[in-house]
Amino acid sequence: MDADTQRVAVAVRNLSLALPEGGDRANAVDGVSFDLVAGEILCLVGESGSGKSMCAHALMGLLPKAVRPVSGTIRLGETDLLAQDDAAWRDTRGRRIAMVFQEPMTALNPLMRIGDQMAEVFEAHGQLTPKERRARAVALAGEVGLPNPEQIVRSYPHQLSGGQRQRAMIAMALALEPAVLVADEPTTALDVTTQAQILKLIRDLQRRRNMAVLFITHDFGVVAEIADRVLVLRHGKVVEEGPASAVLGRPQAPYTRTLLSAVPTMDPPTRPPLSGPKAVEVVGLQKTYVTGGGLWRAKRRTAAARDVAFALHRGETLGLVGESGSGKSSVARLVMRLIEPDSGRVRLGDTDLTGLKGEALRQARSRIQMVFQDPFASLNPRRSVGRIIADGPVAHGVPLSEAMERARRLLGLVGLDEKALERFPHEFSGGQRQRIGIARALALEPEVLVADEAVSALDVSVQAQVLALLEDLKARLGLSMLFITHDLRVAAQICDRIAVMRQGEIVELKTASALFANPEHPYTRALLDAVPGRVRQAA
Template sequence: MDQALTPPGVAVAVRDLRLALPHGGDRPNAVDGVSFDLLAGEILCLVGESGSGKSMCAHALMGLLPKAVTVAGGSIRLGQTDLLAQDAAGWRDTRGRRIAMVFQEPMTALNPLMRIGDQMAEMFEAHGLLTPRERRARAVALAREVGLPDPEGIVRAYPHQLSGGQRQRAMIAMALALEPAILVADEPTTALDVTTQAQILKLIRDLQRRRNMAVLFITHDFGVVTDIADRVLVLRQGRVVEEGPAAAVLGAPREAYTQALLAAVPAMNPPARPAPDGPKTIEVAGLSKTYVTGGGWWRAPRTVAAARDVSFALRRGETLGLVGESGSGKSSVARLVMRLIEPDLGTVRLGDTDLTRLNGEGLRQARSRIQMVFQDPFASLNPRRTVGQIITDGPVAHGVSRFDAMERAVRLLALVGLDARALERFPHEFSGGQRQRIGIARALALEPEVLVADEAVSALDVSVQAQVLTLLEDLKARFGLSMLFITHDLRVAAQICDRIAVMRRGEIVELKTAAELFANPEHPYTRDLLAAVPGRARDAA
């Protein structure tokens, strides 16, 4: 058999792939001797922790490696073509036509200045296919195929006018435009809520079967792997640790690393927790906020109720979870509680203080008692300031001496598992999990009574996520913190929350202890959310 051809039934053959990191990296190769076959008509999941090399493999298949990463050896064969030996013209012909990619964050992958239909039509134009009229008709047909509502209207819309799930469907439509044989999906559902995630996973599976595509699916979510994978390839520090049919790898993993990854996945059975009986630290009553957008000479303004008569109390030492789909209002409530946005109605009491009545210096002083940990620590940490400056700025602004603030920063870094050498480094020098630990240290520097965590672990892989959740639990017990925990991941909510409030369209539709909510959900919306959690079948087994 001609060794230059991929074997029969194999869509892509990767052999001894080695991708070199620049000098000074944490290891010589991002990918070190990886070999695998992606079979025609199958879904192969690449899984592993952040930095395992799974996304680098995907980008190598697309010829989209960062400039600092170089191919040090190996081959990627697609039919008679070694993709790694192609020139720029060869890659232009390959991308979209033979192999296409769906990225993790469609808002950054889509052009914000172009209508959705024009971006779909651009695929045909780049390859010299179809007339302008035919391109427009094909864009509408693609929008319809991926289940977008009102396809004729969607193709005239801009990306910001679509929801997250709709933007991801548009990205999938663009990837399928030229009917490629291979689809690479790099964490395409990580940022989506559970119901939208379930819809996108079903869409990818249905399209894959309908078109008999090969799909390389990159994810750190083992629930997703359970629902979608035919085979699984586990990577660790650039090397293959384990490979096999999904049922075998998930049900009886051979390697200790795979076993540890699976053990880190939060279970759907909340642990028994004593009911917090401390004093109320936060009391929210009748909180409402309506956004008014658009409008003009010919259009009425659009109103969106981000919060409708929201009421709850948070006790000392308690973690209250806010869960719901994107757009349910949970992050808006967190920002209302922090006074980052102004409520239309209602009150937020922090102990005896009504935060909604404070302004100026009074509000600034009160904010030292309630601090926030954001979803993306890279975006919320100033890249031009050292970790030491980032952690000490808050205390210094509230009258703590620079010396005392730095001593406090050293203690906090030790508490979150980092040593004092981190003080002189910048955020980009840390991993995602380490940056989130720095964000937690910054939030604790003002010794707050309440911590608001807004999707604080949603972007982390399962092992780092487990470490951060354990850290938050330990810190809460150590300092007697109350925590308002916003998440779309019900597995995470089950593990860390004492009580859970389910939000839908700005309203709390159900509020119970975590154990009661998972054992006996009463509202139909809560039952739908729980049913949509990926990997439920594996939990039941």
Template structure:
């Protein structure tokens, strides 16, 4: 039998006293072979990222290995001294981190950051290092190399930053690559490109890849084998075919059942209800001054018109930079449009100002993408929910009673009103955000990527909650997302955005089953795990000339 290149053997990691369980990881055994991609999948708190951190010698100080071993090239990595790790990390085992913006140094140019790997390991001469940096950036599909080399991280897109992270990980030609959720923050087409890039480089170089993810679509696209973790334990592992199509463990079956996708439900189009929200010719251009007085302009939104009726959900989908979140801000009047009209019912919301605008805001509320960042950490949940009604003249006692009723409506204990946001899970915090948005009895709800930060099972719960509330309260919902699988489950109609314009808007089932626009077809082809032949590849996004 072929020996694995990296093996985790009965690993147990202890959590500090007072944690919700004794062990972060308990009795975990995994084997990674040469030229193989092993995906470790599970929800937040399952221990999958800690396994990756342990394999890289990057465990937090509060978490201690108490049993087991991690073996690589005959050595137990858990017993290496810091000096030994410095010779091994990067050169033999390398890592791609989840969030490149925090992993990259914001004050060092990209070329210098990649070059540091060669300097730290005293490899190559300075001219050879510069040539090697160019070759690596070209290998990961970046163009305009001289500009990229001189750029700082904030001057690049998310996809470009992730490609730089991959180039840094490949610099010293490691045998093992650990990828911790490397595509979670990316839109669907960029994600497809990065997955294809990792697979191509892995096959070309013969590397072994330990790929951490919570996305079964990613697993279907890239894995050779998969291991499923729950609460620190491996509950199932095997080939992709076996685990995804014939899962044995109830937990795996529950996760797979929660994955959005498949055939979108048939929905009766809402035609008789009044129009709750409409935009007409909405436009927004951002302007900025650069070096030596140079000015740049970006047309974020161009001539966007749509309407949403009571009891209807309109999905707004597209890549990062397509303008969908800008539309959400324009509709909410968090940003003023350069041109166009926003109507809430019969009110011209775009022309309301002063007291009239403040009074009108209660008719339209927002659920934000990051439930932790959007909740005041210093206020108790009851006060957070009650603040809106109090600002609109509702007596405090009545507002707090209403806050407890709303917590019950979104599936939380009314006693949660007395706790702080940090005392809740991500899914619970998002429920609190929804309760706050409902506190003023709005007619329109703008949901900006409300489930993108959540695990698949929690995501399914929040989507079901939004659907129930929409039907019960007859809300009009503008649902902004980059995930077509999510949009398919909750939206009555979908509008596809590209470069600030709506290129296609149709009923959900029609659009997903019979997309007409080339850009919509390209988005659908790039969805991870979508049924296609093994030889198929996501179609390239059409250029502006093609559309």
């Protein structure tokens, strides 16, 4: 689309946003200019810290207090957004420009029903009567494809799935029919099928309403799926801009080429078959969650594991993939004995974990450790990195001096300087925090690592570095790994075998190369077809 011949919805000119003193650079955004055109989707891409979310927050008047504009303009039609006071911003937000956030569970009010939150948008702008607001909320829920809108609007956020919560957020953003939609990583936390549905929804609504959409993402598969134009940011500066086909197919900037080369492909590398001793054996694992219920309502039963069985061989990486709610994270926690199975058996080498209790279980757990999805949430913000890593060995009787020396060695092993020992988690980037999480998991010298969505929140270049680190550590330390992910491209790159889970059952288990070359189960084929940016085969 030629911006010169189309109606410009937002014009950003020479925008610079200053960081507080002591930051890693002077400006979060440095001299950025672009046009956002009605009826187009502009994808803003770059690594964490590139300034893309700061651009989005500047458009919405939501910059942190410590970040301030020092030059440039942002014009929405004839309005200079940077010159608005708080009252003007309250009128602009929602009515002329709206935002969809990355994590709807934190953006939605957990104490309010979904319909009341939608109605609140109209109330804040003095529009419609209470009865009309309720009716409009139901209509919006139907427009964004939420099932049974009358029931959905009476539900609370925790009663909806991740995809349903994101649809509710989109409905709220579109309630007042704004000309511009800002979407900040709206599909990062979603599985591939839900992600595909949300991308299609945004594209359909954008075309139907002729909206301008600024879409923030680090996922080039999403860019290939949805973008009309692409703007690439690095250290707050624009390094490349152009039509999506040109930027993805013929990138000019070395940085863009580096980002694209880091994107995992759907082609698994050739791996020798593994059939040695079993590091973990799972037999007949069953787990059903029972929730809700009351005087007049039946309890809800959800099967997280139905007769799950598999073996993880020494030195192998076994992937567990599937949609949200498929049971893969529950199986990981059952294997770790973080939750108790209803029936079945988990063996760690020659040890039956299922029957262990107390001190015996605590000692056995040192042999199997977990790397969590969100390293910031799982690292104690009040402890230094050295103590975070050393605490596990100390709890198992290792003297503090020896544990700290082990922490020092592990930081070097995961590619961090020993000076990190005295620093705290908030002083590190997301990728660095994940390396700290890996070091902590290795501190007890385990035989097995369980990685639960360990790279899903990382941008592509950092993701590639962490995957390479895990591969290297596995080879050097003789580890076995149970790798949980909803990203099939990541699974293709790191897993020797892949088990596909659906509604608590393993529906297909093959080597990675066999699974991608010849998926047999319809559900597996549906997952592969939903990967964003993947070339679809004609039906």
